[in-house]
Amino acid sequence: MRRKAFAYLLYFKIVLPMKVCILIDNSPHPENNSMLTEHGLSIYFEMDGYKWMVDCGASGKFLANAKNLGINLQDVDYLLLSHAHADHTGGLAHFLQTNTKATVLLSSRINENCLCFSTRGSAKRNISINFSIVNEYIKRVQFIDRNTQLSENIFLITAISRNYPQPKANRTLLNADSPDDFSHEFAICIDTPDGAIVISSCCHHGLLNTLEASGRSAIKVYIGGMHLIDSCNAVEFETETEIAGIASTTQRKYPGIKIITGHCTGMVAASMFKKVMTDNFHFFHTGEALDV
16 A cells, blocks of 8 residues: 555656746736846746756846745756847856856857847847857857757757748848848757647747647647737738637647747737637746746
């Protein structure tokens, strides 16, 4: 009887939800006014005996939020930089000055010549990673050039298909003077007993392409932005019909999947996904703890 009870406890421990925390995002915390926000994203989670961060926001504001949430960033083992944009890498120096042990992982396509610009709005803006910070801490940096297993259940996905359209807002983003192909972006896939968790901070390759690239047929949760930005200033992006089509295809290909999104997901996209996916859609905010 004791053996059966012990076996049950072991099984129960394995399938406990993974804790994920949004350290910073565009959306404010609905109740805690002390939580800082900005146009940026940083995600914290624990898995396989390690502590992980995905991106570090646009500045050092995530540090104060982590402290407020009781998360000691000195204990983080790995910082995964999802792509070369400043709203995901602007806090890098702040993180590396606070944390003296973490390994920083980023795409091998990110270097001094990886210059990213946005043409959305009134003027062309430089939104590149500050690569001088990478060079300053180069001994703590690992460049990734292929799909890579990081731990027992965590994988970086660099080879992302283009079987589905990429977000139309990518048209306003350049790498130097050419359209950005986002070969510098990777996604994270986390295997769990009841399905995979896929994280992509901005999903510039597109939600369906990114999920497909994971190679998993059973995906229980997607976490991250979807770069389905609201049309503005006479610039048209995805229509409501197109967004509903993405949501419906996602639901059909990955039955039961939950979409947990924010950052670069517009309100029109959020509304359409909610309409299609109902309770399997959630819009996150700064400081939110997610049980996945």
